[in-house]
Amino acid sequence: MKLTKINKAVTVALAVGVVALTGCEKNTSAPEHVTTQKTQATAARQQSESLFEEYAKMRAQQVSNVNYHLQVTLDNTSESFSGVTDIVFDLTNDNQNDLTIDFDEGTVSSVKVNGKEVTFNYEKWFITIPKSELSAGKNTVTVAYERPYSTDGSGLHRFVDPENGEVYLYTDFEPYDANRLFPHFDQPDLKATYSMKVTAPDHWKVITSVRENKIEESGDNNVWHFPESAKFSSYIFSLHAGNYAVWEDKFEDIPLRLFARQSLAEYVNTDEWFTPTKQSFKFFNDYFGVRYPFVKYDQIVAPDFNAGAMENVAAVTFNEGYISRGEKSTRAKMSLANVIAHEMAHMWFGNLVTMRWWNGLWLNESFATYMANLEVAEASDFKNNWDVFYSGTKQWAYRSDDSVNTHAIELPVPSTGDALTNFDGITYGKGASVLKQLPYYLGEENFRVGVSNYLKKFSYKNTELEDFIGELGKAADMDMEQWTQDWLYNAGLNTIKVNYQCDADKITEMNIVQSAPDDYPTLREQRVQVGLYQLDGENMALANAIPVMYKGESTKVSDAIGQACPDIVYPNEGDWGFVKVDLDEKSLAAVEQHINAVESATMRLMLWQSLSDSVRDANLAADKFVNFAIANIEGEQDYNVIRKISASLTTAMGYLNTATRLEKQDYSALYQDVENLYLRLLEKAPAGSDLQKMWYGRYVSFSKSDKHLKNLLAILQGERSYEGLTIDQDKRWGILAQLNRYQYGNYVALLDSEKEQDNSDTGVKNAIYAEVVRPEADVKKKWFDVVINNPENLKLSTLRYIMWGLFPTEQSTLEAPYKERILAHIPKLNDGSDLGLLGAFASSMIPSECTAESEAELAKLIEEYKSMKPQVLKTVKARHQNVGRCIKALKLL
Incomplete structure (x- = not known):
């Protein structure tokens, strides 16, 4: 798995013809083209770093x-x-x-x-x-x-x-x-x-x-x-x-x-590795019905590993980020277990049976992503994994599918140089989400049998998409042609909304109404649950969950007729489907009044996500969301929901910080309210808990006023502590980065002292970042020249730390003198063959600001960069879209 990688790309959507999926068997004893053609066309190979x-x-x-x-x-x-x-x-x-x-x-x-x-x-x-x-x-x-x-x-x-x-x-x-x-x-x-x-x-x-x-x-x-x-x-x-x-x-x-x-051996907790490895082996051997094949x-x-992990046969490689120099949170342990399961799933799906060409990469990664989450949910020591999937992987998919760079799941890949441009939220997130809904659509056992038959039939061979879909269709005795065309060959994210009427407190009519964006008009079929919630005293409980196979513009929910009129209707209860939900007005009003009363943590998570999406889509003012979150977050008890609220709160504050910086309106006081909130929640969190670790991280990364930077300095120097929280070396680097970013205290001497204490690879990179992020012109010049003129003297992993730290959002005035040089350097990198450096430079360094001038400049850049490699073009298009969203969000303030 190349998660780009966990920090974890792009394509241009291409027109693809309808593929007839007959499920017919074909001879796969050798690569498809070896024995089927008696003559070959002569072909001269193109001089390129890529294979076509x-x-x-x-x-x-x-x-x-x-x-x-x-x-x-x-x-x-x-x-x-x-x-x-x-x-x-x-x-x-x-x-x-x-x-x-x-x-x-x-x-x-x-x-x-x-x-x-x-x-x-x-x-x-x-x-x-x-x-x-x-x-x-x-x-x-x-x-x-x-x-x-x-x-x-x-x-x-x-x-x-x-x-x-x-x-x-x-x-x-x-x-x-x-x-x-x-x-x-x-x-x-x-x-x-x-x-x-x-x-x-x-x-x-x-x-x-x-x-x-x-x-x-x-x-x-x-x-x-x-x-x-x-x-x-x-x-x-x-x-x-x-x-x-x-x-x-x-x-x-x-x-x-x-x-x-x-030098990392002392920090390795072998139980965190071997326990999920054994659990995954047992689950996959049973589920696939094929014994692990590689001994x-x-x-x-x-x-220096670029991705999260990679599924080399019987010798999987992992990023060193999965070894912590301090105590891990449950979420971090769960993430490692998920990655272990993901890479192991590839041993069967990807390694034993392999796509013929790189257009099949999405299925390789999507399947491993889905199966890893299924294993963690059903066979690990961790709970609520599907909530983690929803708030992480699935939101990545939604954002990608709702972006200017969306594309079909299945795409042509002309060359190896284009293969990794599809390593994105569609490849992993949407593909996995679509596979997640297939067991509801086909039946769980039918899906499992189809997968098992596929692995048995094509072991040690190469396959096309129709081979996999054909086996699923045969197991379920269903024609998968239309489903495949709609979900895999057409891009875009649908929205559903429930229209209903009540009389005498009973539902008399209910329909699911489906819509699609103008640019991607496909209406799809899938199975969801319509959740009906009733307020009973102080508890908003699920009264009924009605399974519905919806398709087309409108689908009648017959089983809802006669049910008690609900306070909230949610047409994707349990997160069966891949779809955006538009709440009806009554449900939205109930959510605003009673969000903490909703009985289901999963439902609260999805409702908070809907509110966060409303901010991103400029349908809800960021300051209103921040105030709503401040008012409700302390009433929430579920870790995953709290994590979602805090992440959305930080994002919404980003818009308000921009408004303050651009002198549109001053939200400094509200920012300090959130700083104080994060400190209060840190102080209240149970000693040694995951919540304590989470609030500590949020607090450190959010602190920038003198009061809170002073507090961070006291933590660094051991003058302030929290029971159950150990300030390990990596936490120390987090504080030092913040002190240097805002030039607080004797930050230069503190950094020099820390460098002497930690000369590890992680320490060297963090020390560079802490220096680079300083808002000082001579520092920017020193490190910018390294990136532009002498990148070969440093590893790509180190260059990334430099580029991440060079020009934070609030340092746009320091970035301005380098703008022309940045834009002039991109064509030079584009003409080279180092796609890793090209992608890292473009994603980290292309200037943008939340202004109409910047939006126009980026639009012009899109035209100029049309012939450039996708690593560049996708980044510019995404940056342009995000600036446009930001401008709309500021107009609501």
Whole structure:
């Protein structure tokens, strides 16, 4: 899973024709194009850092039955590594094309075909072997090469621990970076087996998809031998090496290992890892009806990792953010359990059965997201997981689907360079939400059986969307063609509203009315529950939940006729559906009067979300929401609801801060009211509770007045404390960032002192951020020049900290002198091949302000950037839309 990643992208919606889903079986014993065509079109490969789908289809006609034998030599001093790869494969009898082998920006010293050195061409991104050097049938191509280690978290990444000088290596390949480790055919539908020999320093551990079967001593090195693996796509192959600390456990007959850097070992709580791992194994083995196929299971916590985690076969990589240097909240432990389950679900769905091309990435990620949440809800130690899903993943989906960058779930992906532009709230959130409603639509057991049949039928093969949908349809005996077209091939978010009438306190008529945006007019069918709530004394209780399959513009709710006239009607009770809800006026009035009386925490969560959406949509003034939240938050007891209120409160205050800064109206007093509220709630929170941890975090990030910055300084210096709350090193960095941001106290000396105490990688990055965020012109110049002129001297993970801190919203005057240089730098990055840096720079650095002038500038920029890569265009379009929303929100004040 690439969650971009947990901080966790874009596409242009493309027109897609209707796909007929017949559910018919097809021959999948080899990639679809290998045996079905007797002739091939000749094709010259485009010079590009990306692999294009049309070329990949042609190459899959050339090549089959692939096996890789890898030799890799690593050390702990060089900035490059070397290797020899034997590629064994069958070549079609009617091959009409030269053969290309993917290999990104290395040095190739020799290429042999069947033992004989041959003429070849290598131009930066791939090796070309003339067709005359190859013969039909089995071939072995041997490539000797060298390549620099990566510093951007992709390919084979090298990290030097600043605390002890230890070197750690790990790989991250999705979608098209495996060829930064070894030359090969880097496309998902050319599955292969892998055997490997790795030479590495003798105190290192080496990890890949299988366990070693022999380790030989060789001077100061060891030579690790790894036997042939199962057959899978190269983007989920892996190589990790270094002096990792290791912990071991077992689930039934499956060996489990956990790895982390030595300097983080003291902070690793193995129960937080192994317990959810075992729970997930039991659940998935039972649910899928297919035993875990890859024998062993390792989890490696890696430094500088760009995503949340990645599902490498039997060797999953995790971000070090999942190791806390202090006590974790239940929410943080739950998040880790969810990610563990997500990556494990991929072992079946994605690794055992794999999409043919990257247009299927959404299904890979959506399915793992849904299944992880299902596992946590049904088989873990955690409660109320679907409330967490609703307030997090699903809201990400709603925001994405309600944005200018919305797109269909299923989209063409012309090249690997476009693949990650679909890593967004549609790919993960909407896809998972749509899958979540399928068990209600098809029946839970029908859905499970369809999934199980799909995995059994297509094990170790590649599939298209119709293969998956076909198995679901057959299990439920339903025609899924219209559903697929409406939900997967059409973009947009629908809204439903209940119209009803009562007479003599009984419902006499009720209809669900569905609408769609003008730009995306599709009306959909799905199954929801209409919740009828009655006020009984001081309790607003659910009187009835009526299941309804609605479709079209209007659907009659027959089972509501004769029911008692409700105080609140909510047409997505229990959150079955993926849809926006427009409350009727009576229900809205009842919510405003009795929100804390609503019996169901899930219902309160959804109602608060509706109010927050109203602020975002400029239908409710931000100051009214803030005052309403202040009046009601202390009456709420549920952690998830409180978290939602506080997040929405902080967002609404963002609009009011903007109004104050632009001198439209002064909301400073209201801001201080919220600061005081957060402090009061921190002081009232039970010692050691999740609420205490949450309110502490909110309070620190929100404090900016002298009174509260003074309080933060007292906490930092140990002069003020809260029972049950430990101020660990990471909390100290949070305070220091705030003191530097607002130049409070002796902030420079405090930062210098803290840097001496914490020279860890996390400490180095936090120290840089705390300096960068200072509102000082010389600091901005120093770090801006680093980003623009010398980015190669720092890792991408460090550059991100700099860019996040350079120009906070309130520092727009300091940003102004750099505006032209920022905009001039984007085309330069766009012309390069570093998509990670391009995306990070665009999302962090493009200037914007909540003014009509800024809105016009961004609109002009959209036109100028139309031909740029999606990482840029999407960011500018989203920024333009958000500025427009902000302007509308300020007009309500």
